[in-house]
Amino acid sequence: MRMWMIEPELLCRQHLLGEHFEIHKAAGNLRHSGKWTKSLTRKGFLEPQNFLSRHNKLVIEMERRGFMHNSPLNVSDIDLPDGNVNTEMSVRDLRKRCGECLKR
Numbered sequence: 001m002r003m004w005m006i007e008p009e010l011l012c013r014q015h016l017l018g019e020h021f022e023i024h025k026a027a028g029n030l031r032h033s034g035k036w037t038k039s040l041t042r043k044g045f046l047e048p049q050n051f052l053s054r055h056n057k058l059v060i061e062m063e064r065r066g067f068m069h070n071s072p073l074n075v076s077d078i079d080l081p082d083g084n085v086n087t088e089m090s091v092r093d094l095r096k097r098c099g100e101c102l103k104r
């Protein structure tokens, strides 16, 4: 469960759709206890302050690849904690765990 924060074009289908889904899930969690999202934010896996802009970038790439999107993200009424994802680490982790990402 994390945001990769690398150029969406570089993500394979699975990781593109996965990151999109996880943003919705993490935003939904903030409407409840928020504990799970906050703990992942502290670990450097999420940037809630960038949920909306990141979500919209992922959606542009999803639509470019022909996926339908009908789940608008509304975060205007939630308190978004600040996080910081290390993109160099993201690239390294994706290379390790996914043969499809970053090939593009």
Ligand SMILES: [Zn+2]
Binding pocket: 020, 024, 055, 059, 069, 071, 072, 073
């Ligand atoms: Zn969405």
Ligand SMILES: [Zn+2]
Binding pocket: 011, 012, 013, 014, 015, 098, 099, 100, 101
């Ligand atoms: Zn991948």
